[in-house]
Amino acid sequence: MQLLEELIRIDEKSGTPIYLQITNAFIHNIRSGRLRKGLKLPGSREVAEILHVNRMTMVAAYDELQAQGWIEMQARKGTFVKKDLPVLTPGRIDAAQPVFSMPEKTMFPFDEKKIVPVPLGDFPEAGKLIINDGFPDGRLAPTEELIRSMRSFSRMATHKKYLMYGGAQGTGLLRETLAGFLSDTRGLPITPRNILITRGAQMGTYIAASIVLSPGDAIIVGTPGYSGADLTFLQLGARINHVPVDGEGMDIDAVEKLCRGKKIRMVYVIPHHHNPTTVTLTPERRIRLLELSVKYKFAIIEDDYDYDFHYASRPMMPMASLDRHGSVIYIGTLTKTLAPAIRIGFMVAPELFIRHAVWLRKALDTQGDSLMENAVAGLYKDGTISSHIKKSVKLYKERRDHLCELLSSELGDHVDFKVPDGGMSVWVKFLRADMVKVSKKAYAKGLIIRDGTAYDADTRRYNSVRMGFASLDHKEQEQAIGILKAAID
Amino acid sequence: MQLLEELIRIDEKSGTPIYLQITNAFIHNIRSGRLRKGLKLPGSREVAEILHVNRMTMVAAYDELQAQGWIEMQARKGTFVKKDLPVLTPGRIDAAQPVFSMPEKTMFPFDEKKIVPVPLGDFPEAGKLIINDGFPDGRLAPTEELIRSMRSFSRMATHKKYLMYGGAQGTGLLRETLAGFLSDTRGLPITPRNILITRGAQMGTYIAASIVLSPGDAIIVGTPGYSGADLTFLQLGARINHVPVDGEGMDIDAVEKLCRGKKIRMVYVIPHHHNPTTVTLTPERRIRLLELSVKYKFAIIEDDYDYDFHYASRPMMPMASLDRHGSVIYIGTLTKTLAPAIRIGFMVAPELFIRHAVWLRKALDTQGDSLMENAVAGLYKDGTISSHIKKSVKLYKERRDHLCELLSSELGDHVDFKVPDGGMSVWVKFLRADMVKVSKKAYAKGLIIRDGTAYDADTRRYNSVRMGFASLDHKEQEQAIGILKAAID
Secondary structure (H helix, E strand, O other), X not given: OOOHHHHOOOOOOOOOOHHHHHHHXXXXXXXXXXXXXXXXXXXXXXXXXXXXXXXXXXXXXHHHHHHOOOEXXXXXXXXXXXXXXXXXXXXXXXXXXXXXXXXXXXXXXXXXXXXXXOOOOOOOOOOOEEEOOOOOOHXXXXXXHHHHHHHHHHHOHHHHHHHOOXXXXXXXXXXXXXXXXXXXXXXXXXXXXXXXXXXXXXXXXXXXXXXXXXXXXXXXXXXXXXXXXXXXXXXXXOEEEEEEEEOOEEOHHHHHHHHHHOOEEEEEEOOOOOOOXXXXXXXXXXXXXXXXXXXXXOEEEEEOOOOOOEOOOOOOOOHHHHOOOOOEEEEEEOOOOOOOOOOOEEEEOOHXXXXXXHHHHHHHHOOOOHHHHHHHHHHHHOOHHHHHHHHHXXXXXXXXXXXXXXXXXXXXXXXXXXXXXXXXXXXXXXXXXXXXXXXXXXXXXXXXXXXXXXXXXXXXXXOEEEEEOOOOOHHHHHXXXXXXXXXXX | OOOHHHHOOOOOOOOOOHHHHHHHHHHHHHHHOOOOOOOEEOOHHHHHHHHOOOHHHHHHHHHHHHHOOOEEEEOOOEEEEOOOOOOXXXXXXXXXXXXXXXXXXXXXXXXXXXXXXXXXOOOOOOOOEEEOOOOOOHHHOOHHHXXXXXXXXXXXXXXXXXXXXXXXXXXXXXXXXXXXXXXXXXXXXXXXXXXXXXXXXXXXXXXXXXXXXXXXXXXXXXXXXXXXHHHHHXXXXXXXXXXXXXXXXXXXXXXXXXXHHOOEEEEEEOOOOOOOOOOOOOHHHHHHHHHHHHHHOOEEEXXXXXXXXXXXXXXXXXXXXXXXXXXXXXXXXXXXXXXXXXXXXXXXOOHHHHHHHHHHHHHHHOOOOHHHHHHHHHHHHOOHHHHHHHHHHHXXXXXXXXXXXXXXXXXXXXXXXXXXXXXXXXXXXXXXXXXXHHHHHHXXXXXXXXOOOOOOOOOOOOOEEEEEOXXXXXXXXXXXXXXXXXXXX
């Protein structure tokens, strides 16, 4: 008991009330066996003196310990550590350190190969430029308008209920608004019942693939391809078959050949601005793929993540708008339209499929942010989103042209690329320099750029990199290309 | 060609530009075979006359169709539907309805038993009172403060980067803030690396169980229990073993007996205010469960979803704060502290486990709302959350007392219950009336109340209901109990 001062440390500066610090310290010491079960404890007055605290503080601590079942106060006998606590032996606790730290590993074993490791992304770093994978410019996002819209919904008495649990499918208001918008602009013949609001294309892809696939199922993706999706399919146990992507998009002859040889459950395709190559799947191939899906009964996941950003003509209508049989699960997102951190996306599919998708969404994430969902619906209705798209398309087209000019004038015979008709990046092949080395050298000089190893799940080397132009203004592009040029030489 | 007027319908009131309506209509007609491949189309002037549109509008539509690859213009020959389109036969398209509607089912088969159906929740309905499962009162949420905090972060130039992609683990600022807060108030010996920010307890549970469990693994849950978690475990293929929950929480003898008989991979427990019964697991049982976890090497998922709301004493410290071996995966949420629709939760675990959890979170949802995460961190730092908790605890205690008085005075010998020490609901057993019938009668009279069938995954009948008191003020409680009384009689 002479140790009490050592066992109970009080931090006057902590935000935690002192009586609670004492309570917690007692519990740790009882638990570790240093205060053994059945031990008679000094009275509150005595402990208060030892610890230099007010006696009422100590009374409060003992009350707390009793209420929580750690000690018992017996009338006229005193205060005791409860006897029927199956207290552990002190074990490997260091007596000098009453608060242990969390172990590095779990006590229980788990299959460390079960969750597929994924790269955690291109993060901005202070003082460094970044050529990202093709993201919009967060600086342009209509954040003020979005926040104003959130506030106005949160103030409307009828919308207070949106702060309670809402639908896992997304708010009715956003689904209605989106059904109208998608039907007008993308020719999708849908009602709000055909829509699940997600948190971006990634969640849509995960949910769709979870419903369609069982472990061991064969699927088809293009190569080079979007590794973010491939890793998700691997996580779900799919066997991935790669088919080439050429200047007209995914090679449909190769798809057909695979279908003849084995049961294909799903084809994942980015027909609009393919990631990474930016090519658009031609109408002929789109229709052939739809025909094959009917013949071989596979699902098409159409990932149309940056639909709005097309510069050569109007965006090409989605395959989903041509699909009369229910082959296509259509995935879209606003994270490219507004900003990556504004997490609203959607899945469009036949109603039966959406019903299953809603169940899974509920199991893994309960529901979306209803307030944010309605705020976004507000921005559709008042025209903010349309005019933001118009403004961004104009600006991004200029940025695309500027980057392409810089690539030609500064890197000339080091690179090969085509000016993309849409999207937010240029797919640049480096003809001589090894991009793994260039990426490292550029980083040392203050520029973050990918090394080209992540464009399919097999990390096959294309020595090509998607160079995002949308989030860099002209001056930033010039700096970035300057550094890249120096890193190549 | 005399049909062109019928094939192309223009809606003057639509928000879609007319040239685009024409473009889309042509595509649908080419696709359906009504405009066959190779067909020579009338010139733009002629079509413009037929459709009563400006000629420039028609030129724009043809340009668009050509850019998208549907038609080709041959110099001096005219305009043709492209020959090499593998156009489908018209099939079952109704000629009178150029825009088809999405089929009810998918063309491809999928396993309709793969996704476990889940009930979609207690939704507020206009003009109806609701006794929910025990949710906070969204009307009290510090929404104004939260939105103000979001705005101030979004305006800070250094935080613009939060609108770009951020970490899948949650923002550094929120994880640091939370590590301090959880260490001070719950005795968790953690650093920001031990935290994954989720979107609520549900996502934490889904991710934790996904890492620990493989299909066919045996787990233990209490009965009655929280069906939302049970359904998630079923979705992941777990075999659920039920052990009774009595007045001291989960029956640990029963847990031990099961462990002796078979390999148990995981025990899911809500030790603080058990859902649905509201009982708190005693210290003795907590320590025995921890000991068993070490002996039998199972994971403990500690779901501490409404930690802050304890009325009898200070909240009891989590089992995770006593766990020196890394047995416990600790799940918490702010959805009960602030509002169900404000979707921030967290998982606390050894670093190795968190690493796997971050990968899975990235695969299923990329990342959280960084702006919202930082806004919440701001509310911790400026004391808004602490004072909101203090205020709510006081108010909810009054509401608990009021509801318990009403239950005694109005429903007296119809019901049996204990005043709960914490949480947001009373677990009420109905002694005579059949709750399935009562729930239906109450609904007809304007009150939504559960029927007691959903308190474990087997829908075993307890004829008991959790009656949430936190989101009903005194007057609303009186109305609700009045309706319930009438429904029982």
